[in-house]
Structure formats: C-alpha cells, structure tokens
Amino acid sequence: MDRIPILRMGEFLLVTIQVDMHDRLALTLQDDLTSRISETSARGVLIDISSLETVDSFIGRMLGNIASMSRVMDAETVVVGMQPEVAITLVELGLSLPGVRTALNVERGMDLLRNSRRHGMEGRR
Amino acid sequence: MAVLKTELVPVDSEAHVVAVRQTVRAWAQELGFSLVDQTKIVTAASELARNTIKHGGGGKLTLEILNEGIRRGLRLIFEDTGPGIPDLSLAMKDGYTSGGGLGLGLGGSKRLVNDFHIESQVGLGTKVTIVRWK
Numbered sequence: 001m002d003r004i005p006i007l008r009m010g011e012f013l014l015v016t017i018q019v020d021m022h023d024r025l026a027l028t029l030q031d032d033l034t035s036r037i038s039e040t041s042a043r044g045v046l047i048d049i050s051s052l053e054t055v056d057s058f059i060g061r062m063l064g065n066i067a068s069m070s071r072v073m074d075a076e077t078v079v080v081g082m083q084p085e086v087a088i089t090l091v092e093l094g095l096s097l098p099g100v101r102t103a104l105n106v107e108r109g110m111d112l113l114r115n116s117r118r119h120g121m122e123g124r125r
Numbered sequence: 126m127a128v129l130k131t132e133l134v135p136v137d138s139e140a141h142v143v144a145v146r147q148t149v150r151a152w153a154q155e156l157g158f159s160l161v162d163q164t165k166i167v168t169a170a171s172e173l174a175r176n177t178i179k180h181g182g183g184g185k186l187t188l189e190i191l192n193e194g195i196r197r198g199l200r201l202i203f204e205d206t207g208p209g210i211p212d213l214s215l216a217m218k219d220g221y222t223s224g225g226g227l228g229l230g231l232g233g234s235k236r237l238v239n240d241f242h243i244e245s246q247v248g249l250g251t252k253v254t255i256v257r258w259k
C-alpha cells in the first residue's frame with residue numbers, strides 16, 4: 001500500500017506531500033503521523049504542501065485533524081508552502097484552516113517550530 | 126450554445142476522485158484557464174465527485190466544452206442514482222452535513238464556479254451541473 005514518507009529531523013518530523021492524495025492515503029498519513037509522534041516523542045511536525053495543486057475540504061479537514069491530534073500529544077504542527085491559487089480557492093470554498101499554523105516555506109516553518117519550542121521550555125521553568 | 130467536446134468519466138470509487146481531478150485539470154488547461162481558475166474548478170469537481178460516491182453511491186461525470194458567442198466554458202455534470210436529497214436548501218447550507226464531513230461540499234463548490242445548478246429527487250438521484258467560463 002502507498003504511504004507518504006515521514007522523515008525525522010531531531011525532535012521534529014517532516015512530511016512532504018508530493019502526490020495527489022486519494023482519501024485513503026490522507027487517512028493513512030494521519031494515522032502514521034500520530035504513531036510516529038508517539039514513537040519518537042517528536043515536539044513538532046512540519047507538513048510541506050508546496051507540490052499540492054489542490055486542497056479540497058477533505059484534505060483541509062485532514063490537515064486540521066493532524067494539527068489537533070499532534071497538539072494533544074504535545075507536538076506543534078506547521079503547514080508550509082501553500083500555493084497562492086490553493087490559498088485563494090480554500091478561502092472561497094469556506095475553509096480557512098482554523099487551528100492550523102502555517103508558514104510560507106520550510107525555512108520559516110522550522111523557525112516557527114524552534115521558537116515555539118524555546119518559548120515552551122521557558123514557560124516550563 | 127454549442128458543445129464542442131464531451132467525455133464521460135465513471136465516478137464509482139474513491140480512486141475515481143483523483144482521476145476526476147486529473148481529467149478536469151487537463152480540460153481546464155486545454156481551455157487556457159488561469160492557474161487560479163483551474164484550481165477552483167478542479168477543487169469544486171473534487172468536492173462533487175466525493176458527494177457522488179459518498180451520498181449518491183456512485184455515478185458519472187460528463188465533461189463538456191461550451192462555446193457561447195465569444196466565450197468558452199467548461200461544464201461538469203455529476204449524476205447519481207442514489208437516494209436523492211430531501212431538503213436541497215438545507216444541503217446547500219455551509220456546515221450542514223449528513224456524512225460526517227465539514228459540510229462545505231455543495232455550498233463551497235457553488236462559490237468556486239460561475240453557474241451552479243442542482244436537481245434532486247428522493248429515491249431517484251441527484252444531478253449537479255457547474256460551469257466555469259473563461
């Protein structure tokens with residue numbers, strides 16, 4: 001069965017979605033990510049959707065689910081690289097991805113994860 | 126209004142949603158749609174194809190290239206022979222769902238196209254027609 005690879009980078013997990021996902025593949029990714037967060041004690045998840053040409057309400061819901069699930073597992077999710085035409089379409093569709101943190105590209109997304117990690121640690125002291 | 130080209134695509138299983146997106150994308154590109162317009166009609170088609178499978182139990186999509194005066198458009202007709210929708214205005218409402226989704230499929234896809242028409246008869250099925258003009 002097809003799977004989207006999940007890479008580990010230190011305390012973060014990196015997912016690059018490069019294929020037009022069918023619904024089952026999106027659900028598998030959701031399951032795989034939660035298991036990997038648990039296995040690796042990851043503190044952040046970065047999802048790169050720069051190759052995605054379409055994000056419909058199903059994929060949008062999956063992104064929201066991943067963000068919520070990782071949050072309750074104490075990991076932050078950042079979605080990066082959304083194409084401008086995808087952003088326009090999503091908002092007109094009525095989906096503004098509430099609860100999902102976004103960044104323009106991978107670099108800024110990593111910064112966001114590192115910063116929120118740093119602030120989180122300060123808060124705990 | 127003339128129909129310049131037409132094609133029939135099955136919409137029976139989940140895998141067909143991806144095929145619908147790819148076929149609609151190819152037709153929108155052929156018509157010279159901008160990237161934003163391509164994305165809008167492909168996304169609307171994706172929502173409607175999923176409805177056809179989940180709520181209609183499968184059906185078909187007819188793609189048509191239209192020519193009206195100097196303008197051209199892409200018409201997509203999704204038809205199923207499923208249970209039909211008893212209350213259309215409720216089904217069109219954002220946030221209303223009978224399938225556990227977000228309830229954005231019908232209302233959302235209407236906002237992504239220029240023309241939107243839905244007919245449904247309980248026990249007979251549902252037909253959704255959308256057009257995006259270039």
